[in-house]
Amino acid sequence: MKANNLLKALPLSCILGALLAVSVSCTEKDPFPEPPGSKPPSSGNDSTQMPVDSAAVDTPVVSYRGYAHPDGTFLLNCGDRITENGSVTYIAPDGTVEEDVYKKVNGTELGNEAQAMCLYNGKFYILCTDYFRLEGKPNDGALIIVDAETFRKEKAYRLEELRFPIPDGVNNPDFNPIPNSLSNLAVMDEQNIFICDVNGLYRFDSTTGELNLLEESFRVDNGGAGVAGRVYDRNIVIKGDRAYVAVGGWTSATDEYNLGIYEYKKGSNKISRKLGIANGGYVSGLCAGEKDTIWFATFADENKGSNKIYCVDSRSFTVLSSKRVDGSLNSGFTNTPGISVAGLSFYYSGRTTRLSRFDYQKGRSEFLVDALQDEPKANYLTCNPMFDPKKQLLYLSTTEENMEGFPTTDHILVYDCSVSPVVLHREISGKTSYVSGIYPVSMFYKK
Numbered sequence: 001m002k003a004n005n006l007l008k009a010l011p012l013s014c015i016l017g018a019l020l021a022v023s024v025s026c027t028e029k030d031p032f033p034e035p036p037g038s039k040p041p042s043s044g045n046d047s048t049q050m051p052v053d054s055a056a057v058d059t060p061v062v063s064y065r066g067y068a069h070p071d072g073t074f075l076l077n078c079g080d081r082i083t084e085n086g087s088v089t090y091i092a093p094d095g096t097v098e099e100d101v102y103k104k105v106n107g108t109e110l111g112n113e114a115q116a117m118c119l120y121n122g123k124f125y126i127l128c129t130d131y132f133r134l135e136g137k138p139n140d141g142a143l144i145i146v147d148a149e150t151f152r153k154e155k156a157y158r159l160e161e162l163r164f165p166i167p168d169g170v171n172n173p174d175f176n177p178i179p180n181s182l183s184n185l186a187v188m189d190e191q192n193i194f195i196c197d198v199n200g201l202y203r204f205d206s207t208t209g210e211l212n213l214l215e216e217s218f219r220v221d222n223g224g225a226g227v228a229g230r231v232y233d234r235n236i237v238i239k240g241d242r243a244y245v246a247v248g249g250w251t252s253a254t255d256e257y258n259l260g261i262y263e264y265k266k267g268s269n270k271i272s273r274k275l276g277i278a279n280g281g282y283v284s285g286l287c288a289g290e291k292d293t294i295w296f297a298t299f300a301d302e303n304k305g306s307n308k309i310y311c312v313d314s315r316s317f318t319v320l321s322s323k324r325v326d327g328s329l330n331s332g333f334t335n336t337p338g339i340s341v342a343g344l345s346f347y348y349s350g351r352t353t354r355l356s357r358f359d360y361q362k363g364r365s366e367f368l369v370d371a372l373q374d375e376p377k378a379n380y381l382t383c384n385p386m387f388d389p390k391k392q393l394l395y396l397s398t399t400e401e402n403m404e405g406f407p408t409t410d411h412i413l414v415y416d417c418s419v420s421p422v423v424l425h426r427e428i429s430g431k432t433s434y435v436s437g438i439y440p441v442s443m444f445y446k447k
Contacts, residue, residue, distance in 0.1 A: 064122060066149030067101070069093055070442040073388070075397070075412065075428075076114050078436035081132050082404050085139045086114025088126075088151075089432050097431050102126075102144075105151045109139045115335060115436050119444035120187035122148045127185045127195065130159040142182055143195075145206065155206065164202065164211045167227055169220035179211075183335040186236035186243065192266050194236050194243045200229035201236075201245055201262075203269060212269045217245070217262065231262075232283040233335045237294055239314045241266035244294055246286040259283055259298060261312065273317050277310055284329040284348075285337025285384075295346075297339045299329040309339065309346060309360065325358050326365045334383050336437055342389040347417075349385050353378050355394060355415065355422075368415070371396050374424045375411045382410070386438035392418035393425055397435035410435065 064070075071093035079086045087110055088101040102110050111128025118125045123145050130142035141158040159178055166177050179197045186194050193204040195211075200218030204211045213227070221228040232246040243266075248259045259281065263273040277296060284297035289311075296310040296319075307325040312318070328350030331338030340347040344360040353371040358364070371378050378398035386395045394415040401408035412428040412435070 064148050067124075067151050068119065068122070068148035068441060070390070070445050072441045073395075074117065074439040074441065075432050075435050076117050076126070076437045076439065077432050078113050078115065078382070078434040080404060080406075080408075080434060081113050081129075083134070084433065085112050085134065085137055086110040086126075086128050086436075087433065088114070088117075089435075091428075095426070097428055099431055101151055102146070102153075106140075106146075106153045108153070109137065110144060111139045111141050113436075115182060116184045117437065117439060118185055118187045119148055119441065120189070123154065124148050124151070125185060125187050125193065127182050129182050131181070142179070143185075143193075143204070143206075157209070161209065162202075162204070162211050164213045167213060167218070167220060169224055170226060171224035172226060175226055183233040184236055186238050188238050188241070188243060188266055192243070194238075194245075194264070196229070196231050196233045196236060196245065198229050199227050201231045201264070203264070214264055214269050214271070216271045216274075217247070232286070234283060234285045234331055234337045235287060237286055237288045239288065239292065239294070242272065242314065244286065244314065246283040246296065248283055259296075261286070261294070261296060261317075263314075263317065275312065275317050275319075277312075277319060278308070281306065281308075284331045285339050287337050287339060287341045289341060290343070295339065295341055297325075297329050297337070297346075299331065299338065299350075309358070311360075323358075323360055323363050327356050327358070328352075331384055332381070334381075334436070336384040336386075338384050340385055340387040340394075342387050347385055347387040347394055349381070349396070351381060351384075353381070353396070353398065355385060355396065357417075368394075368417070368422045369424075371398065371413045375413055375427060377409070378411050378413065382435045383437055386440070387417070388440035388442065390440065390442040392416065393440075394422070395438045397432070397438060399434060408434075 073091040075089040077087040090098045090101045111130040112132040113129040116127045126144045128142050140156040143157040145155040146153050162179055164177050180199055182197045184196050190207055191205045195202045201214045202211055217231050218227045218229050230247045237244040243264045245262050247262050259278045260276040265272045281298045281300050284299045287295040289295050292314045294312040294314050299307050307329040310322040311320045313320050329338045329348055330350045332351040346358040349355050355368040357366045377400045380399050380402045382397045382399055394417050396413045399408050399410045409430050410432040414425045415422045416425040
């Protein structure tokens with residue numbers, strides 16, 4: 001378990017600062033000058049302009065049974081990294097909770113610190129950091145591919161197998177070209193598996209085992225001693241044959257934190273397009289919307305920037321509109337987005353137990369519930385909230401303690417948002433261990 005993945009639940013605060021400046025031209029303050037093949041973003045006004053429909057939509061996938069049933073939900077357990085490996089808890093369509101699915105099916109354990117999972121073409125891809133190797137508890141490594149219906153393991157890669165070419169400019173003879181703190185992934189196809197860590201963004205080909213660190217997702221650091229990533233790990237969005245990640249970094253010109261989106265094409269290790277969006281603040285999350293829409297959220301810190309959601313058209317690669325959120329979109333240090341999207345509604349908690357919903361069209365936030373009212377021992381969040389639009393259920397993962405090697409009990413609170421006010425649908429206690437991500441399987445199925 002990464003200690004910084006588990007965040008103390010604090011009282012909800014309204015962090016408002018100066019309005020985030022949206023790049024409107026390739027000026028000296030543009031964090032990403034001269035984006036190839038794209039226009040600069042629009043004025044980022046408070047309209048609700050949305051992307052037009054297009055043929056460039058994600059390819060539909062067929063429906064599966066078993067563990068891939070669209071009405072199931074996975075709770076991916078990071079686990080306490082010094083005492084246990086990662087694991088998977090499954091909520092079946094009938095509500096039955098099954099613990100340790102992977103071990104029950106395969107007789108072996110997931111890698112240490114399970115971080116993210118994704119469904120593509122009948123297979124689940126599960127990413128673990130694979131850094132700690134626990135005595136007497138062997139595991140199956142960093143990237144594990146299983147049959148989606150049976151959860152039977154098909155392929156597994158250890159961390160030391162995931163090696164990439166040393167980037168130009170790195171002159172440290174001790175530099176080890178393997179990923180560092182793997183944290184998120186998205187699958188375009190078997191030859192284009194996008195993975196991020198503290199080094200940057202990679203493209204992995206599971207048919208050859210080739211791993212490449214992608215152009216401009218990193219910078220050479222400390223005079224050539226190593227590399228440092230520019231990519232935020234709060235989601236990777238796939239749209240057709242393109243992958244999108246949120247980026248940010250300090251510049252000497254402005255001494256501000258410049259935020260935007262990078263685009264990468266299928267089969268290429270080169271950057272395709274860049275979009276500069278904001279100066280100031282931090283990335284809360286990047287989420288896929290309907291058709292060509294990408295949602296980009298920021299949060300403020302010490303009155304720099306603001307809590308804001310941007311609507312981006314992935315075809316024209318422009319900001320169509322933006323709205324300021326009356327509340328904190330702070331996503332903490334988790335690898336999950338600080339917003340969960342359903343149409344034009346956004347669910348968030350600002351790393352607290354206080355759940356809210358933002359209506360993008362109306363530009364208004366609505367407080368829903370404080371989970372502490374239903375579970376007084378919900379002391380720490382383990383990941384950001386996840387909304388299941390199909391079932392109208394909102395999931396919040398909490399735990400009683402946040403200390404490595406210390407026994408704790410998790411509480412998963414599930415709220416029914418189809419009624420007003422929202423009500424507690426169910427609570428699942430003692431069935432998970434430091435959940436790193438919540439995955440309604442329907443999220444992987446395209447309309």
